[in-house]
Amino acid sequence: MAILIVDDSPDSRNLIKRLLEKNGFADIVTAGTATEAFLLLGMNQPTQITSQVDLIIMDVIMPDIDGIEACLKLKSHESFKDIPVIVITGNDNVKTLDRAFAAGAMDFITKPVKQLELKARVYSALKIKSEIDRRKAREAELVKVLAKLEKANKELSRLSSLDGLTGIANRRHFDYIYDIEWRRAVKSGYELSVLFLDIDFFKYYNDTYGHQEGDECLKKLAAAAGRVLERPGDLIARYGGEEFVIILPETGLDGAISVARTILRAVEKCNIPHSASQVADHVTVSIGVSSGQAALNGKPQELIAQADKALYEAKHSGRNQIKV
Ligand code: GH3
Ligand code: MG
Ligand code: MG
Ligand code: MG
Numbered sequence: 001m002a003i004l005i006v007d008d009s010p011d012s013r014n015l016i017k018r019l020l021e022k023n024g025f026a027d028i029v030t031a032g033t034a035t036e037a038f039l040l041l042g043m044n045q046p047t048q049i050t051s052q053v054d055l056i057i058m059d060v061i062m063p064d065i066d067g068i069e070a071c072l073k074l075k076s077h078e079s080f081k082d083i084p085v086i087v088i089t090g091n092d093n094v095k096t097l098d099r100a101f102a103a104g105a106m107d108f109i110t111k112p113v114k115q116l117e118l119k120a121r122v123y124s125a126l127k128i129k130s131e132i133d134r135r136k137a138r139e140a141e142l143v144k145v146l147a148k149l150e151k152a153n154k155e156l157s158r159l160s161s162l163d164g165l166t167g168i169a170n171r172r173h174f175d176y177i178y179d180i181e182w183r184r185a186v187k188s189g190y191e192l193s194v195l196f197l198d199i200d201f202f203k204y205y206n207d208t209y210g211h212q213e214g215d216e217c218l219k220k221l222a223a224a225a226g227r228v229l230e231r232p233g234d235l236i237a238r239y240g241g242e243e244f245v246i247i248l249p250e251t252g253l254d255g256a257i258s259v260a261r262t263i264l265r266a267v268e269k270c271n272i273p274h275s276a277s278q279v280a281d282h283v284t285v286s287i288g289v290s291s292g293q294a295a296l297n298g299k300p301q302e303l304i305a306q307a308d309k310a311l312y313e314a315k316h317s318g319r320n321q322i323k324v
Helices: 010-022 034-041 069-077 094-101 115-160 169-188 204-207 211-228 253-270 300-316
Strands: 003-005 028-031 051-057 085-089 107-110 190-199 236-239 241-247 286-292
Touching: 003 010, 003 034, 010 028, 010 115, 028 034, 028 085, 028 115, 034 051, 034 069, 034 204, 051 115, 069 085, 069 094, 085 094, 085 115, 107 115, 107 204, 169 190, 169 236, 169 300, 190 211, 190 300, 204 211, 211 236, 211 241, 211 253, 241 253, 253 286, 286 300
Parallel strands: 003 028, 003 051, 051 085, 085 107
Antiparallel strands: 190 241, 190 286, 236 241
């Protein structure tokens, strides 16, 4: 426990120091002026180090900066405001004491300093200081825990919107984003497009290569289709088993068809062998496209139903193709 004594009288400084040492306090620093005390505390340093001093015993009447002014300055400083200050008054002048307390002093002792009184005041001030320190440590710990929790929460909410297998958005996240994009489209008058994508003969793929290979295929296709999307608002999600859905905000039919074509080519480039497919020797997909000027008082689900219907037509027209 470090104690700082600030007093312009060397005799008084030394007396207090000696009395404290008698009571077992070894870590004592002294200053003859408030300015010197501030320097010792490191108050003027650009990087404010939280002071190691646990208690300040300070004379009220000092030349230069008096004890009350010094106390005010300490209490307005973030790094030093929690250090208890005991003022030393020459007499127990009520007015001086009131000012000292108003300036943030915790207690007072009168000159000439008596050992018993000094001991009692110092002990109780140090007890309060250690309680303040404990509280601050607890608060700091709490802040840390809260920060960790916030991070975990963010990660959790990120994970809860992702599909575990493919790492793209899941159905839940799609529903959430689609709702937002639909409303945005209605408000702005921009077109909104939806693509439904389904792997051709995927049941045969699983039957031929096994379910695990099927999973790998899903991952590759999700990544390949995802890479095609360029605009920040575009979103691909796993809609169900081997079905994907893509939202293209502010995109009309031409743009949507162009994206669908690029996806078809990207899937082709993946060149995943599929010997049981009836349309090619590699994995292919069928895509249904729908576009709408949302403001045309439709329902959000209609655009999705249209894309689903177009996908059905693509399947029935021979697969590995796009239908609108
Ligand atoms: P179509 O060309 O008409 O779409 O034929 P299909 O065989 O792809 O269609 P169907 O709906 O009959 O079969 C879909 C298959 O997708 C069946 C199911 O086992 C498989 N599937 C769905 N989810 C997963 C998955 O997470 N992993 C794997 N490996 N297979 C899946
Ligand atoms: Mg003095
Ligand atoms: Mg399907
Ligand atoms: Mg399929």
